[in-house]
Amino acid sequence: MAHTERGKRQPTPDAKTARRGGDSVTLEDVARLAGVSTITVSRALNYPDKVASKTLEKVNRAISQTGYVPNLLAGGLASRRTRLITAIVPSLANMVYAETIQYFSKPLRDAGYQVLLGESGYPEASEQTLVSAILSRRPDGILLTGVNHSADCRRLLLAARIPLVETWDLTPTPLDVVVGFSHERLGAAVADFAVRKGYRQVATLSASDRRAKFREAALLGRLAELGIQEISCAEVPVPTDLRRGRSGLARLLDQGFTGGLVCCSSDTLAQGALIEARARGLHVPQELAIIGFGDQSFAADLYPALSTVRIDRPRMGELAANALIARIDGRPLDSPVIDVGFTIIERETT
Amino acid sequence: MAHTERGKRQPTPDAKTARRGGDSVTLEDVARLAGVSTITVSRALNYPDKVASKTLEKVNRAISQTGYVPNLLAGGLASRRTRLITAIVPSLANMVYAETIQYFSKPLRDAGYQVLLGESGYPEASEQTLVSAILSRRPDGILLTGVNHSADCRRLLLAARIPLVETWDLTPTPLDVVVGFSHERLGAAVADFAVRKGYRQVATLSASDRRAKFREAALLGRLAELGIQEISCAEVPVPTDLRRGRSGLARLLDQGFTGGLVCCSSDTLAQGALIEARARGLHVPQELAIIGFGDQSFAADLYPALSTVRIDRPRMGELAANALIARIDGRPLDSPVIDVGFTIIERETT
């Protein structure tokens, strides 16, 4: 009521009482009805035990009578806490990411956060633009997929001084915290697997995805070290689907690959390759073995002939979420680099 | 500079100049550097053509020098426009919804909105709680999946006076706008298809999902009208996957269904059923025909034996987005009920 000298914004003369939009109940409305001050209502909502139980009751009654819904824009602006976490993923169309999001979201929901998704896989908008749009909502924390960001992005993200978790990869120098696994070690491990199992011919079938190509490079490098000569490579565009797995293997076979181990950059490609192999009457895994990546659970017992490199995504998501929460709460982490590892799952049944 | 009588909140004596958190550049910082008022900077950002080009240049320079990132909490609070749209989907783990989100998001992104996702498929939290959490961010619009909401939800949503689009279903009495198709007509159409094609035995394989069961009921009702007697039904839990399709068909066959048409509530189930049928040496579609629902594109030419009921999801998503934008902009709609229909895609090749 202080100085409403000219009350410029009120459509009706009765300042402080009339709503501008005419809508939305505010804390003040609730406070008035409950006969307390606004701050008491705020406390009743945020720290119920800091309010006398009788007061609490009055307030709760007023809240349900008015149908009050808090305004987190105002709350976030005042408190600088939005209870919003943004997760940036390449694409939701890729099941692997869609699922990871879920594992990641669960602990956050339980901790009272909402997750806002940002998809970075759109060529029409730069990652820079996306990050900027995201930061303008002032999230309490951000989850990033991968560790390769443009210099501009790094600058923006660091300047925001927000807890950050990078995932799906590993680096000794994370922006803040990284929870993932080493694509380099993974590629090398697959090469070792191929050699250990005695495959003379090795083929790679990779999506044109940064991390997939990185794994492939590590795989090829290790194969070279180990003296494997007969190598064929095929690349397919993202997003990967069964069709591309089929045509990818077809290309490899037409190029002269006659049997051995096919290393696919995703389980979807591996499944597609399996379909093609069967269509051509090749015995899998006897004549032609296939190993994928990701461990898509639904495939497990329908494609028993496929091996895969399993990433424990539920655990990765959970660790990432917990690391983020810890950083937000200012709790220290044992290490800013968390390696969740990988496991080669070999299947030799038909 | 007006009345900073006691400057309670400033940690340093130099009020108006010192930042509380020490971070985040504000509009005021930019304005000072550019030598203009805050409102001019605001205009430079939001309505660039309402500002002299020389001023605009100064402002832009100041913005990039300071690395200013707008605060949409403050902006949204003041303008009552958040440029945020919330989409509520049952689950992202279901590809069909994950994809629909994408079709829906594209036009919105182009129009300058961000999409916040809410998953309603969590039994631990009521839809009511979810809607409340969503409303507290004051989105400019909401997309809902389905038309069945609890009375409390309807009240909350309507009280918010926000543009609403329901989708994936149809109703003569939408909350605001509905863009979808009739599950009832769809079920009946599948029944007609079965009869027209001369199948004597019909089986249903449905997920325990509200809309799936509704389609099934319509299908069964119509079959009864048409005098089809030999009917078997199997229900599987959500989420549907290939495995459940397999076991579902296995159950139907073990129950005495010997061949005819199997109507599945999703393409995933249909694919699983196909795998089981082949494993049992049944010729599809000659001995046993299968029809799915949804038209998952990746299946199209890998499972040529499967028929499906296609929903034009790209179109549905786009129409929903455009309807929402129209409502937000206050533009009138031809009708609040938009039927996108469905198409039965029959495949008879092997």
Next chain:
DNA sequence: TTGAAAGCGATACCAA
């Protein structure tokens, strides 16, 4: 345990 007042960082309204 409760409250008064001053912000949080932007935009709207009106005036210049």
Next chain:
DNA sequence: TTGGTATCGCTTTCAA
């Protein structure tokens, strides 16, 4: 075309 001032709805700080 530009600027002053009040305000959006909430939380923080400090005081009672």
